[in-house]
Amino acid sequence: MTLIESFTHRQIEDFNRDGFLIVEEGLVSERALELLRGRYEGLFDGRYETGIKPDEVNWVPGRDPEDRTRQICNGWRADSVIAAQVLNARTGRLGAQLGGYRGTRILQDNVLWKPPGTKAIGFHQDSSYADYLVPAEMLTCWISLHDTTAGAGPLEFVRGSHQWPRTPPERSQFHAPEDWLAPARNAAPEGAEFEVVPVVVKAGGGSFHHGLTWHGSSPNTSASVARMALVTHMLPVEVRFHEHNVDLIYSRYKRFGDLSLDESFFPVLWDESGYRTPWLAGLPDID
Known part of the structure; x- marks a missing residue:
């Protein structure tokens, strides 16, 4: 597989x-795909290679219903293989190219696991959660670790919805809503087209999206595809x-009297000057 270096x-x-x-x-090499798939079970069982718990663990076996999408936020703090992928320079460079940024740093990752029978993730705008940042914007890379099909609950976008107004998040409608499209429908300007586009790709493929683009995922109705995805x-x-x-x-990482983002927690992935947070050089090479 030839890895994409630019758009x-x-x-x-x-x-x-x-x-x-x-x-x-x-977007991801065959070797990386194999290594990444092998980390999910341990992470969701609470086995953290670094000894550090991720910032958010939104599904725990025995605590949460089996029909919920499994999600961990900032798995990179717990696992070096996850870190090597979500913090790689290529992802940062591709994101900067699409966003028109001079450089990129990570806000957080999402480790997502959606077995057959799991319910939807409600539609939302990522940037609507970012009012603690200036500017309150982001750009997201979503990578599938398996071939996806429309029936396996892949990521879905509303085409052109990044042109719609920013809408306050409906947190109660995020995990397992019955009508996962409702927040986007309610936010659509009068007369706006409403075209939902699924991300159907091969393993190692995925998507990039604007922080205001409405997106979510339908239930996984397949019989055998336990979809895994990794987000930066x-x-x-x-x-x-x-x-x-x-x-x-995430404001716990703000230093007193200092509004800058500490590179220990929000490292620079790529910068047009050639700079990259130095400690990232110590991550394993998974390509």
């Missing part, structure tokens, strides 16, 4: 028009904390 002018135009870009394959939420490199607004979880 064409046409792909950038498609991203700007639609609010997302689907990449059929070539990227920020423009110059982002700072908001002076007053705070986040329940």
Whole structure:
């Protein structure tokens, strides 16, 4: 598999028009796919290679219903293989190219596991959760570790919805809603087209999307596809904390009297100057 190193002018135009870009394959190597798939069971069983718990563990076996999508946020803090993928320079460079950024740093990752029979994830805008940052924006890379089908609950986008207004998040409608499209329908401007596009790709493919693009996923109705995906939420490199607004979880990394983002927790993935957070050089080479 040839890995994608840059996007064409046409792909950038498609991203700007639609609010997302689907990449059929070539975002992750075959070796990396095998290594990443092997980390999920341990992570969700609470076995953390680094000894550090992720920032959010939204599904625990025996605690949460089996029909919920499994999600961990910032699995990179717990596992070096997850870190090697979500913090790689190629992802950061591709994100910067689409976003028009001079550089990118990570906000958080999502480790997602959606076995057959699991319910939906409600539609939402990522940037609506980011009012504790300035600017309150992000760009997301979503990578599938398996071939996806429309019936296995893949990521879905509403085409062109990044042009719609920012809407406050409906947190109660995020995990396992009966009508996962309702938040996006309710937010659609009068007369707006409402075209839902599934991300159907090969293993190692995926998508990039704008922080205001409405997206979510339908239930996994397949009989055998236990879909795994890995997400990197990227920020423009110059982002700072908001002076007053705070986040329940991620504002814990704000230093007193300092609005800058500490590279221990929000490392720089890629910068046009050639800079990259130095400690990332110590991550394993999984390609």
